[in-house]
Amino acid sequence: MTNFSSSLGNKTKFLVLGCGFSGSFFAKTIRNFGITALTSSRVNKQDPNSFVFNSENGEVPDEKIFDGVTHILSCIPPDKNGRDPVLGSLKSTLQDLSLEWIGYLSTTGVYGNTKGEWVSEIDQPNPFQKRSHMRLNCEREWIKSGLPVQIFRLPGIYGPGRSSFEAIRNHKIRVISKKDQVFSRIHVADITNAIIYLLQNKDSLKFHQIINIADDKPCSQIEVIQYCYDLLDLKMPKPILFEEAKKELSPMAQSFWMENRRVSNKLLCETLGYKLIYKDYTIGLKNCFLNS
Numbered sequence: 575m576t577n578f579s580s581s582l583g584n585k586t587k588f589l590v591l592g593c594g595f596s597g598s599f600f601a602k603t604i605r606n607f608g609i610t611a612l613t614s615s616r617v618n619k620q621d622p623n624s625f626v627f628n629s630e631n632g633e634v635p636d637e638k639i640f641d642g643v644t645h646i647l648s649c650i651p652p653d654k655n656g657r658d659p660v661l662g663s664l665k666s667t668l669q670d671l672s673l674e675w676i677g678y679l680s681t682t683g684v685y686g687n688t689k690g691e692w693v694s695e696i697d698q699p700n701p702f703q704k705r706s707h708m709r710l711n712c713e714r715e716w717i718k719s720g721l722p723v724q725i726f727r728l729p730g731i732y733g734p735g736r737s738s739f740e741a742i743r744n745h746k747i748r749v750i751s752k753k754d755q756v757f758s759r760i761h762v763a764d765i766t767n768a769i770i771y772l773l774q775n776k777d778s779l780k781f782h783q784i785i786n787i788a789d790d791k792p793c794s795q796i797e798v799i800q801y802c803y804d805l806l807d808l809k810m811p812k813p814i815l816f817e818e819a820k821k822e823l824s825p826m827a828q829s830f831w832m833e834n835r836r837v838s839n840k841l842l843c844e845t846l847g848y849k850l851i852y853k854d855y856t857i858g859l860k861n862c863f864l865n866s
């Protein structure tokens with residue numbers, strides 16, 4: 575990891591498209607390795623390292639932004655019509671560049687409901703939600719583009735500033751119990767570090783175009799929330815049964831409870847040898863507790 579910038583070469587220039595939670599963590603980390611990373615945002619941030627890209631109103635980056643770009647990470651979800659904002663607005667621009675690599679952050683939602691069974695990259699996607707059908711179409715569009723894209727399927731992302739601690743502190747926590755329901759998750763630092771690790775492993779794209787990045791321990795939401803309350807030294811409220819709680823949940827929140835799967839990280843962690851920083855929620859949440 576320490577010689578990441580030298581292993582990529584000193585002409586490396588990254589564009590991080592969509593500088594939200596994961597994109598900003600990634601950009602900040604690689605800048606610490608001395609790598610140039612420009613990030614996009616839908617509004618002008620008055621920051622020399624940031625540029626405007628907004629597919630909703632057709633604002634595309636100036637040509638100069640693309641000068642010398644070697645790597646791109648897209649963290650932008652499908653738009654409301656299900657199209658990929660980057661491919662919709664910038665496909666031919668990207669095809670004209672001499673790109674070495676593009677990373678695309680996707681979701682494990684494309685696997686659909688496995689009723690709690692493990693699911694891996696060799697399993698056929700079986701999306702259940704409309705948004706997951708859209709996502710799978712976007713993945714397929716990326717593959718069809720002929721660009722050197724590597725797709726990362728992610729479960730629930732958490733990290734400092736985005737975890738159950740914020741929900742508890744803001745009194746927005748809902749402690750819901752649903753029999754046998756589990757969720758997979760990943761700490762934002764492991765998304766960044768796994769990608770850096772794979773970029774150092776030059777053959778990873780050649781042999782593995784789709785890779786799950788998930789931690790070792792899918793588990794119930796209650797287990798995670800209980801752990802947060804324990805760290806805060808507070809008493810967890812009594813859980814509400816899902817059937818009761820769902821009346822109060824938004825359609826989006828309800829939809830997360832309609833799918834139950836355990837996402838395998840064997841390709842990343844066994845075959846490719848990546849070592850997770852936060853192998854389960856206990857150490858990941860301790861990091862959030864200390865940094866939020």
Ligand SMILES: NC(=O)c1ccc[n+]([C@@H]2O[C@H](COP(=O)([O-])OP(=O)(O)OC[C@H]3O[C@@H](n4cnc5c(N)ncnc54)[C@H](OP(=O)(O)O)[C@@H]3O)[C@@H](O)[C@H]2O)c1
Pocket residue numbers: 591592593594595596597614615616617627628629630649650651652653659679680681682728729730731732
């Ligand atoms: N959050 C999760 O738990 C989770 C789980 C699995 C997969 N994912 C997926 O992984 C990716 C990264 O997730 P995240 O939570 O880090 O994302 P995030 O914080 O929501 O950031 C998304 C970024 O996309 C930009 N964006 C959205 N629509 C755009 C458009 N039409 N044109 C240009 N830019 C646009 C946003 O711009 P602004 O900064 O201007 O708002 C933002 O920077 C996303 O595709 C997400 O759907 C997320």
